[in-house]
Amino acid sequence: MARVIRFHEFGGPEVLRIENVEIPQPGPGEVQIRVKALGLNRAEALLRTGTYIETPVLPSGLGLEAAGIVESVGDGVENFAPGDTVSIIPPKSMVRWPAYGELVTFPAGSVVKHPRALSWEKAAALWMPYLTAYGALIDIAKLHRGDFVVITAASSSVGLAAIQIANRVGATAIAVTRSSGKREELLAFGAAHVIAAAEEDLETRLKDITGPNGVRVVLDPIGGPIVGPLTGAMTPGGILVEYGGLSPEPTPFPLFTVLSKSLTLRGYLVHEIIGDPARLEAAKAFILDGLASGALQPVIARTFPFDRIVDAHRFLESNEQFGKIVVTV
Known part of the structure; x- marks a missing residue:
């Protein structure tokens, strides 16, 4: 069992619930991650209110960005192993692969080994x-x-x-x-x-x-x-x-x-960048090189603990932030 964040109806931040659910083992080509930090995006607020480009079946999870430690890998995954420090490239569907949880599963192609010097918060605010x-x-x-x-x-x-x-x-x-x-x-x-x-x-x-x-x-x-x-x-x-x-x-x-x-x-x-392997590799190289040189550095506006996800979403909608809102797990 692990805690995840879901909503059972469309609405404001108050519809978000923390629930204990059974997390299945990763399937072929998938990586399971023990989450340390989540990055918040306006897309998640839109999904929560029913106005996003993707329409979920309720109850639904949500979330596009996270960073953590590889817990286990599915069959056919060769580039990752338990204990690896990783972050998540946003998937095409956050309904299919939601990031708001203590334990999450993603396709191996959406997972990146990020520099260990990068904090969990900045890694979750990166991609x-x-x-x-x-x-x-x-x-x-x-x-x-x-x-x-x-x-x-x-x-x-x-x-x-x-x-x-x-x-x-x-x-x-x-x-x-x-x-x-x-x-x-x-x-x-x-x-x-x-x-x-x-x-x-x-x-x-x-x-x-x-x-x-x-x-x-x-x-x-x-x-x-x-x-x-x-x-x-x-x-x-x-x-x-x-x-x-x-x-x-x-x-x-x-x-x-x-x-x-x-x-x-x-x-x-x-x-359109994420879905094109060649363009994605060029983007990753540009970003990782910028991180290494110090030219690119994620900015954290404010962090919230996992239990205060409702407050985090309220701050997201306040338009007061300067940079990324991050939730620590």
């Missing part, structure tokens, strides 16, 4: 934000030295990963946040410029910063009305990568701006 940001900025947009890149929701774990990746390749990171409360933190973290979208004219500020060069790359998980000023400040041939839909308002399509500038507006989910 979702850095794979997401790498896939959008490097794999798709081909971000390079001299580019201006706009990163909205900049204080999120993906936003912070994107700032680090932009700096690593020599691009200029422009962080966009709602208010000026996190301005100094973002500047200290490495953003070249910070714009408080609720307090400043976003398009005007972007044009002032970038001058005639304009913005070539935008990374945005929000959508809604912000798409107008973002595309208005983009350079001809620029690309906007949309990886979420946090805005409750409709997202207008800026037809004439897109036409006049030959812009690319690109929908993106991290699964």
